[in-house]
Amino acid sequence: MSARVRLRRAEPAALATAACDGDLRAVARLLSLVEDGDPKQLRAASEALAPAAGHATLIGLTGAPGVGKSTLCDALIAELRRAGRTVGVLAVDPSSPFTGGALLGDRIRMQRHATDAGVFIRSMASRGHLGGLAWATPQAVRVLDAAGFEVVIVETVGVGQAEVEVAGLADTTIVALAPGLGDAIQVAKAGILEIADVFVVNKADRDGARQLARDLRQMLHLGEATAWQVPVVLTAAVKGEGVGDLVAAIEQHGRHLAESGVGARRRRLRAAREIEALALATFRQDLVAAAGGLLDDLAERVADGGIGPHAAADKLAGELRRRA
Amino acid sequence: MTDDSIERSTIRVVVAKAGLDGHDRGVKIVARALRDAGVEVIYMGLHQTPEQIVQAAIQEDADAVGLSILSGAHMTLFPRVVELLRERGAEDVLVFGGGIIPREDVPKLKALGVAELFTPGASTGAIVEWLRSAMRASAS
Numbered sequence: 001m002s003a004r005v006r007l008r009r010a011e012p013a014a015l016a017t018a019a020c021d022g023d024l025r026a027v028a029r030l031l032s033l034v035e036d037g038d039p040k041q042l043r044a045a046s047e048a049l050a051p052a053a054g055h056a057t058l059i060g061l062t063g064a065p066g067v068g069k070s071t072l073c074d075a076l077i078a079e080l081r082r083a084g085r086t087v088g089v090l091a092v093d094p095s096s097p098f099t100g101g102a103l104l105g106d107r108i109r110m111q112r113h114a115t116d117a118g119v120f121i122r123s124m125a126s127r128g129h130l131g132g133l134a135w136a137t138p139q140a141v142r143v144l145d146a147a148g149f150e151v152v153i154v155e156t157v158g159v160g161q162a163e164v165e166v167a168g169l170a171d172t173t174i175v176a177l178a179p180g181l182g183d184a185i186q187v188a189k190a191g192i193l194e195i196a197d198v199f200v201v202n203k204a205d206r207d208g209a210r211q212l213a214r215d216l217r218q219m220l221h222l223g224e225a226t227a228w229q230v231p232v233v234l235t236a237a238v239k240g241e242g243v244g245d246l247v248a249a250i251e252q253h254g255r256h257l258a259e260s261g262v263g264a265r266r267r268r269l270r271a272a273r274e275i276e277a278l279a280l281a282t283f284r285q286d287l288v289a290a291a292g293g294l295l296d297d298l299a300e301r302v303a304d305g306g307i308g309p310h311a312a313a314d315k316l317a318g319e320l321r322r323r324a
Numbered sequence: 325m326t327d328d329s330i331e332r333s334t335i336r337v338v339v340a341k342a343g344l345d346g347h348d349r350g351v352k353i354v355a356r357a358l359r360d361a362g363v364e365v366i367y368m369g370l371h372q373t374p375e376q377i378v379q380a381a382i383q384e385d386a387d388a389v390g391l392s393i394l395s396g397a398h399m400t401l402f403p404r405v406v407e408l409l410r411e412r413g414a415e416d417v418l419v420f421g422g423g424i425i426p427r428e429d430v431p432k433l434k435a436l437g438v439a440e441l442f443t444p445g446a447s448t449g450a451i452v453e454w455l456r457s458a459m460r461a462s463a464s
Binding site: 024025027028029031032035036095096099100101102103104105107108111114115120121122123125127 | 334336355356358359360361362363364365366367368369372373375376379380382383384385412413414
């Protein structure tokens with residue numbers, strides 16, 4: 001029997017219990033469950049996991065292709081493991097918009113941790129979702145959190161606005177850059193200056209790294225003064241250099257989040273957004289169900305110029321309220 | 325949520341090269357072919373140990389593991405992967421593969437639990453078709 005069939009027959013609650021007990025296969029299956037997105041199972045899973053979740057430190061790691069994110073992630077895992085923390089990693093890569101398939105290759109750079117039971121690495125395809133994450137990423141984070149991984153790293157490609165999504169998810173967002181792939185002005189243009197909690201200039205052993213770091217610091221300095229001064233950390237991840245400084249910066253940011261109350265505020269905001277998104281999805285489903293032929297009628301009248309779209313929308317919404 | 329296009333029961337396959345052999349052209353072609361067929365391919369690259377491969381298969385909740393071995397060590401590596409999957413309670417994960425495997429070793433490997441082997445000359449289309457029907461078969 002394939003893993004898929006057994007998954008469908010497994011009780012989400014039972015899987016959640018096993019996952020929280022340290023059963024890594026159950027963790028993996030729960031991740032598949034949330035990826036598959038069956039509404040009933042998702043509901044059961046998130047309720048079962050809720051009591052155990054909320055403890056992990058969430059780190060977002062993003063940056064353009066080629067800056068060395070996966071190598072950096074690998075080095076970060078090693079450093080965290082040295083400090084005795086358990087680590088979960090979600091490596092998100094895009095699905096092909098044509099075939100729905102995906103080539104998920106981030107694991108390659110992290111394979112030295114492959115047999116460490118304190119590290120759980122999962123590759124996630126975006127499955128059509130735009131924004132740098134998969135739709136299921138927040139649920140997947142919850143699974144790893146509830147299963148007891150103390151730090152959860154979400155690694156994703158970012159080329160501009162895509163970073164915003166991971167920043168909305170993480171406690172600490174790391175934006176990685178490398179020399180030779182665009183200068184600090186490009187960074188500012190892309191709009192990611194505001195969303196980074198920590199900047200990393202990787203491949204620090206290459207020409208231009210120090211200049212890039214200087215330019216970044218200058219740009220940050222020119223911006224608004226904020227309570228948290230975004231550090232620029234130089235690393236050569238492939239050599240493991242500078243990663244200790246990165247961890248120190250992450251820890252410092254964590255202390256700032258706790259002491260200032262910003263951390264709690266961000267988490268509440270995240271929860272509010274999640275609740276709103278789920279509630280809106282339900283309303284949307286109800287609307288579609290209630291609409292029936294009414295929407296077609298209204299669409300014809302609007303297309304013919306009989307009534308305006310706002311009036312039509314009011315009628316539709318009115319119908320939904322009437323049936324509620 | 326705007327994602328009505330969430331795929332259900334997407335096939336996930338771990339693809340790796342085990343052992344010392346460093347020729348990855350074939351395995352990359354297979355990985356791309358699988359992706360083009362809608363599969364989520366977790367590509368693990370070269371020099372993977374059976375332990376690393378099996379751990380990945382479990383973490384990734386893979387439906388199948390595809391191994392490419394051109395070094396001659398197939399009679400050791402394939403069965404070891406099958407055995408480790410069994411030990412970890414993941415015997416439902418299909419093991420298949422390709423590379424340089426003498427014809428007389430194919431039935432031996434199948435007897436040891438390898439689901440299918442694709443030797444030089446096999447088309448990527450045949451691999452995709454086999455995977456799809458194997459998934460259909462195990463779902464029923």
